[in-house]
Amino acid sequence: EVQLLESGGGLVQPGGSLRLSCVASGITFSNYGMGWVRQAPGKGLEWVSVISATGGDADYAESVKGRFTISRDNSKNTLYLQMNSPRVEDTAVYYCAKRLKTDTGMTRAFDFWGQGTMVTVSS
Amino acid sequence: EIVLTQSPGTLSLSPGERATLSCRASQSVSSSYLAWYQQKPGQAPRFLIYGASSRATGIPDRFSGSGSGTDFTLTIGRLEPEDFAVYYCQQYGSSPVTFGQGTKVEIK
Numbered sequence: 001e002v003q004l005l006e007s008g009g010g011l012v013q014p015g016g017s018l019r020l021s022c023v024a025s026g027i028t029f030s031n032y033g034m035g036w037v038r039q040a041p042g043k044g045l046e047w048v049s050v051i052s053a054t055g056g057d058a059d060y061a062e063s064v065k066g067r068f069t070i071s072r073d074n075s076k077n078t079l080y081l082q083m084n085s086p087r088v089e090d091t092a093v094y095y096c097a098k099r100l101k102t103d104t105g106m107t108r109a110f111d112f113w114g115q116g117t118m119v120t121v122s123s
Numbered sequence: 124e125i126v127l128t129q130s131p132g133t134l135s136l137s138p139g140e141r142a143t144l145s146c147r148a149s150q151s152v153s154s155s156y157l158a159w160y161q162q163k164p165g166q167a168p169r170f171l172i173y174g175a176s177s178r179a180t181g182i183p184d185r186f187s188g189s190g191s192g193t194d195f196t197l198t199i200g201r202l203e204p205e206d207f208a209v210y211y212c213q214q215y216g217s218s219p220v221t222f223g224q225g226t227k228v229e230i231k
Binding site for chain 2: 037044045047050102112
């Protein structure tokens with residue numbers, strides 16, 4: 001059974017920093033790309049970032065580019081999201097998600113999701 | 124950026140009825156890279172459909188997806204009580220990945 005367990009959320013001041021973690025189990029973590037998707041309170045889903053299986057390639061939404069950094073440690077089966085200079089509008093539940101792998105390769109659809117960790121940016 | 128517009132915003136139906144949800148893209152979705160997710164209150168999204176029409180593992184066959192280009196549909200053949208939720212479409216063929224704003228399927 002695939003399990004993704006996020007941690008690290010909480011209250012952070014605008015301009016501060018926070019690091020989210022996501023520990024994966026039930027999969028060969030190093031074989032899969034991963035991503036982060038967020039959901040502001042009462043709102044819809046917003047893609048944040050993806051990373052390749054090796055960690056060599058990453059992509060970001062324009063709204064977080066230059067402020068957030070995705071990374072992974074395959075020896076620890078762990079995905080990270082470093083949030084620097086967060087803004088009030090970054091307040092959301094952050095979901096860690098596994099990217100779907102098909103016959104044609106790694107996609108940016110997400111077939112397994114963690115339960116999410118809440119990040120509140122406020123002074 | 125591809126904008127996805129879902130309609131209707133809310134669908135009020137009774138258990139046993141058929142639900143038809145629409146997702147329209149502002150430009151053609153590459154290779155029908157269109158997915159659907161279900162989300163219940165307080166829960167993470169659940170993966171339903173990928174490639175516009177392929178069901179994910181373990182998804183009941185009352186869920187079906189169709190469409191290509193800019194127009195896509197999720198159909199729930201006969202609504203079960205557990206199907207009342209919010210449904211999102213997502214295109215993953217172009218960067219940035221984008222989601223629709225969601226359709227809420229509620230009990231009439």
